[in-house]
Every structure is written in C-alpha cells, then in structure tokens.
Amino acid sequence: MEKNRKKPQASDLLAAFIASDGRMSILVVLLGLLCGTLIVLAVGRNPGNMFAALLQAMTGWDATRGVWNIRYVGEWLAVSTPLVLCGLSMAFAARAGLFNIGAEGQYIIGLTIAQFAALYLPKVPGLHAFLAIVLAGLGAAAWGGLVGWLKARWNASEVVATIMLNYVAYYLSRWATMQIPGANTYKTPSLPQSAQLDLPFLKDLTNGSTLNAGFFIAIASVLAFWWIMEKTRLGFALRATGFNRDAALASGIRANRSAVTSMAIAGAFAGLAGAVVALGSFGYGRVLGGFDNYGFNGIAVALVGNSTGLGVGLSGLLFGLLTGAQPLMQSRGIPKEITLIISGLVVVFVSLRAGLRMVLAWKRPLPATAGADGATAVADTGSEAPDA
Amino acid sequence: MIDISKAFPGVLANDRVNLRVREGEVHAILGENGAGKSTLMSILFGLYAPDSGTIRVRGKDVRICNPNDAAALGIGMVFQHFKLVRDYTVAENIILGAETVNRRGELDLRGAERRVAELSERYGLAVDPRARIEELGVGAQQRVEILKALYRDASILILDEPSAVLTPSEVDELLEIIGKLKGEGKTIILITHKLREIKAAAERCTVLRRGRTVGTVEVKGTSEKKLAEMMVGRAINFNVEKKKQEPGKPVLEVRNLTVRGSRGHDAVRDLSLTVRSGEIVGLAGVDGNGQSELVRAIVGLDKPVSGSIWMNGEDITRESVRGRIRRGMAHVPEDRHKHGLVLEFRLDENLALKRFDEAPFSRKSGALDFRAMRANAERLITQFDVRAGKGPATKTGDMSGGNQQKAIVAREMDLSPALLVVSQPTRGLDVGAIEYIHERLVAERDKGRAILLVSYELDEVLALCDRIAAISAGTIVGELAGEGADEREVGAMMAGVRHADAKASRGAAAKPVRAAAKGARRGKK
Structure with missing residues (x-):
C-alpha cells in the first residue's frame, strides 16, 4: 500500500478543511467568490471590478478613482446589523436542536412593537428608544417562545409552526399598524427623534452613514450569545439537548423547558433586529408590503457561521458586505445579481459539507454516531445522515 | 493481512498487525475494546485505508478501497449494528444494492426470493424471505445480514461481535449456523471477546492487544484462562468475590406498576419489586419482556399508567428525573449512546x-x-x-x-447514590472491563447501596446477584436467592414458566428450556 501513502495529498488538505467547521466556512466563502469571478468572466466583464466594489464596500477605498470615503464602511456595518441578529436567532435555536424558520415573523413582531412603542411611549430622550427596544425583544421572545411551548406541550413541529406564524405576524403587523391614526397603506406618521437609534458621533465618524446604535446591540448580542451558549449552565443544558435529547432527558435536563427557553431567546434576537431596522433605518413606521427577508437570510448567516456566536458575527458581516457592494458593482458594470449568486453558492457549498465529509469518511475514523454534527444539523436535514 | 498499520489522531489503532486466516476455517479475533479488532476488519472490508501494510487474498496482493472491492473478492461482513431497512421485506433488504432485473427492466423480486429461500434452507437459517424486518427478532435480523453476505457469494464472512445482541439460546443457534457455514466451505472470521464462543466455534484465534498482535493460537490446546490472559495481559479473576451481607431496609419499592410500551400495549403489567440496601437484585429476562419500560418508569423517563414507585419510603411516582437524581438515584442506561x-x-x-x-x-x-x-x-x-x-x-x-x-x-x-439502576452494564465490553465493572458493583453493594441490575446475560445475573427476579411478559414470574440458584431454573422462568413449575423442570435437559425460550419470544410478537 505504498501508493496509498503518497496519493492523498490534495484530499489531505481538503480533509483538514473539513475537519474544522471554521476553516470549512472560509473555504466555502473562497469557493463562492471563485465561482462569482468565473461567472463575471463568463458574461464578459472584468472581475477586477467586482473585487474593487467589494473592497470599497469594506474599506471605503475606491480603487478606480483613488478616493476614500468611510461612509461605505458605516453602511456596510449598518446593513450587517439585522443580518447578524437574525443569524443569531436561527443559530441559537439550532444549537438546542430546533429549526427556527420563524425569525422572519419574530423580526416582524419586534419591528411592529418598536414602532408602536416609538409612537405611543413618553418621549424621554434615551429611555424612549431603550424601552422600545426592550419591549420589541420581549414581544418577539414571547412570539418565539410560543412555538417552543407548542413543541413542548403538543409536540408540534417547530418548522411548520414558525412558517405559519410568519404569515400571522405579517398580517397582524399590517392590520395593527394601519389602525394607527394618520397611517396610510404604507406608512405611519414620523417616529419621534427620542425613539430613533442614530448616534451623532457615529454619524460624524462614518461621514454621515446610517450606522446607528443598533450596531452596538449586535455586538452585545454576539457576546451574549457566546456567553450564554458556551459559558453558562443554561447553554450547557441547551447544547446537551441539541446534541442528544434522550441523554439530556435521562440526565435530568428538562428538554421541554429547553425548547421554550431556546425559542424565546432566539425570538428575542430576531425581535432586536426588527427594532433596529424600525428605529434605525426609517424615520416613520412602516406598513409592511412584504417580507424584509432578514429573518430568512438569517438562516444562511447561521449556516455559514456554524451557529457559533463569533461565526455568526463574521458571517453576518460577509452577507452584509455582499449586500452593501451591490450598488457599487452596478456602477462598475457588474450585474448586482452576482452577489446573490455568490451568497447562494456559499450556502450550497456549506450544505455540501455533509457530503464532502462522507466522501472522505473512509479515510478517517468512523464518526461515533451518524449525523453527529449537531451544530450544523440544519445543514444535514436535507441530506441523508452520513451513516458510515 | 501483513504488517497492517493504521493511525487515528491520538491513537495507533493497528501497529504492524498480522493476521493469517486459512481457507475454510473459523478464525476468531480476540481483543479488548480498543484493541484494534474493528479497525483491522474495517480495513479488510474497505471502510478504512491502511497507512501501511499489505493485504493478500488467496495469495494475491489486493487493494481494497471500498466495500464493493471487498465484495468482489468474496468478503462479506455482518456488522454489530444491523444495516437493514425496517419497512422492507427480507428479500428486498438482501438484494438492496445488488438488484437483479428481468428483461423489461423490472425488479426480479421473485427470483431473489427463491434464491434467498434456497440459501436459507441450505445453511439452516430459517428466514422467510417475505417477512418484514420489523416483524423479526434480533437473532433473525442477524441471520438476514448473514444471508445478505451469502447472497453476494461471500466466501469469507466477517462477523463483528455477533453474539453481543443475542439471548443465550440465540447464541447457541448462531454457533450452529457458524458450524454449517464452515461445513459448506466458508471461511469465517469471528470478532468477539466472549471466550466461551471461541472455545465452542473457532479453530484458531488471533489475539490483539493495544493495536498489536499478541499471537495466534490453536483454540483446542488453549484454555479460556490463557486466552483471557493473552487478551488482557495479566491474570484474570473469573469469579466475583462477594462476602455475605444481610440486606437492610427497602430503598426501592415498585408497587403494582403498569407501564404502557411504545406500541400501546402494557409492557409492564402489575409488577411489584423491592430492592433493599446492601443487596443486588437481578432482573433476569429475555430482551423485550418489559425491562426497558420498567427501568424508564423507575428513573422517571416515562409515567406509569397505574401503580406507584417508592424510594426510601416516599412516593416518587410523580417526581421528575432531576428530583430522583437529587434523591440519590443513579442510572447506568442500557443504551449508552442514546441515554x-x-x-x-x-x-x-x-x-x-x-x-x-x-x-x-x-x-x-x-x-x-x-x-x-x-x-x-x-x-x-x-x-x-x-x-x-x-x-x-x-x-x-x-x-x-x-x-x-x-x-x-x-x-x-x-x-x-442510595440506589443504582443498572441496565446491561457490560454489554459489548471485554473481559477486563467486565471484571472491573462487576467488582465496582459489588463494592457499591458492600457500601450498603441498593442495586437493581437488569441483564440479559444469565451468567452475569448468577454471578452478581443476591436475589434474582425473573421477568417475563412484563411481570415477575418468580424470585429466588442468588446463591445456589440454578441456571436452568432461572432460564425456565425467563421463558415464562412460573417458579413452581420451573422447579419441577429442574434437572431436565437444556433442550426443552431453549424451546420454551423460543416460544416465549414468538409469543410476544
């Protein structure tokens, strides 16, 4: 078997990537960008422009004209904020073994409550916005926790329940918002300044971008996610339940309570995203005309981020970058759809991970259990568990 | 297999292992858990690639990259955990991956069924090709796996710890089957750490320890004790030392408990049982007679339909799992991976x-x-x-x-804990580990703890227990003192014969007992 020793050089490298979820995500992003480059070449454009746009969205440096404007950095971070928060929502439930497709609905509930709070709470500077955010988080936590309760009490599928509740949340939000005096079919009266999240110093720092206090909420949320999940007994119980519900139950962990708690916390993250968008991006309350899709994009963010706090933070920034670069690409003659193709491919590649692992499985120790990859269980749901 | 090495991160699973199996023999591979038996066989079956070493089949160097290569060489493997589709029939499972089609491209299930029936007949496997897997017992499922390999014309059969999941009578049947297979000229590699089976079935035995070959011996001229020593690397004490001890007050009391099983029937029926401090009570029975459900109810994973559970004189029927743990209930579950x-x-x-x-x-x-x-x-x-x-x-x-x-x-x-509920504590373990766990259990008993031991291994129950309760079809059919308990008597009770009748059958040949046990298994299906 001498031949065997030399041959698997390339696959060894691949194996090293597949062994670590973090490295895998980086590989996947690079692959996505590579494919994006090839597609741009195929349609006869200069991929250099694509990278120039990405560079400008990330650093503000316009390589074509040699101008630097930090506003782009601010916009990048601002657009990433709700993506990170919704990614955390998805990821938190995933770690506890639940598939939260309801981040969109929880986001809408948070957004709606924040708008109402902005319009009706006393206009005390600072406190007003703070209360609006807290209420939005709590409301969305209840909305998410409801699904956890349905799951715990009646063993209702959280996937079906969350999908349906997304529509309930959407129409509820439309109906309720239109009841506000002075509201028409797409907007409410302006929100008072005391409820808005923009911070003068951030505006100055980023040359007038829309970056606001929401960014700090996202950072705090990433840290809170990490701390709860990795460092507390609550996180320990949730992770144990996510990996092996039976063993958790047998160890005295109340898996039913875990379902409610994790869905509630997941909901809170999405609700915060809603509040940040409601109070940060628009000066008025919106009567939604469709899904904002932050919640759904959160699924992709969590997948690429491997459902860890830091991972979701970085992956949210990546998706934010792709979104933020769209107009810059267009102005350089690159179809903006390319960013959607890249993010789509990244998600596809992440999902392929299970398959790639299977391919390499015969060279490596058998996994102790089939589908042992609990944190990325979401990625595996579509495919057969790799039963070696 | 010559000089096979395979390293996994942190371990050298196989270190220049040599294995030579003669055509037409039953060759046992003996070793503790983690000795590298499974790795070696996985390499032979193409699941892993070796880091170095050569594999020769019938004198020819071969390279086995995947199970298909192995199958082409006539190597078949029966895994410890069966890989069967539960909703499919026996024949469907067997042809899966090797489907034959007729001229119109339709699946030739008839032909397959005929061949399966033929093979089954020839090797005395007694499997109905049209039965659904879910209707079959564990022993029969294993025979389906064997058939699967035979159907693919395997001439070398690897059996990975085949007896780990079987009841004593099923093990006897398996040994008979192995004999038949050998009689038909098949080569059999038997991975096991049960010395009795090696003595009963194998001609030669290769012993592995910590990834290395200790040696290959003729089974006939080697005692069980010697084999165990080779495997563990030191002398082994087969008898559990246990001093006499008067049990104390009741710790666990199960009163008229009825528990519903997953299929909606009463898996445990009006069962009463007491375990006192300082004693080991063995629950002997054939797998599937309500043991799992009883344990789940005792530890709080399932709520009983009626009856009550008491611990140290307090009713804990409605107590949570956590509450029971706090009260001093420990649980070594039957399925260590699941629970x-x-x-x-x-x-x-x-x-x-x-x-x-x-x-x-x-x-x-x-x-x-x-x-x-x-x-x-x-x-x-x-x-x-x-x-x-x-x-x-x-x-x-x-x-x-x-x-x-x-x-x-x-x-x-x-x-x-005040109470230890222990299910199948040594399932799939090697002699060294079994010895160790048995010693620990006895030590706990000596400390005055109450132990409920659920085991499908009669030997284990007989060796450890102060009192033996036999369970059949969800009720206790009889209780007797552990000391001096007769294997056949307990065996008969396990098969559902009431204590008094079991006594009468004492001294009768083992054969009827086995037949009764078989009957009991069929009865519950």
Missing part, C-alpha cells in the same frame, strides 16, 4: 452531565466552572481507570465503547 452520553461533548462535560447545574460546576451567576469540571474529570479518570486519548478534553464519541461505559459508571457511582 448515557452526549457523544459530541468532551469527556469532562459528560462526567458533569448530571450535576452541571450545582456547585462546584455552576456558580451562582449561572456561569459554569470549567476548571472544576476538568478537575472532576481528572479525578474520575484516575479513580475508574478511564482511558481517553486527550484526557478530560477527549471528545466522548472518539472513545472506545468500554471506556465510554466506564465513564458512565464513574459518573453514576460518583453521585454516591
């Missing part, structure tokens, strides 16, 4: 799994103290001789079965 461990967790996390929310593992703030977890793990690793490549940081799923079980036993005994 005992979170395989993705590190060893230290698993060792703290039942107490992670208390001091010293949890602080008042709700934060965990990982240093305390690590210290706890280090202590238990030394105390219970758990072998893990990276110590407390080892991913539990990477550990061998025996060490996983030791970890569970360590965790549970460290709870200093």
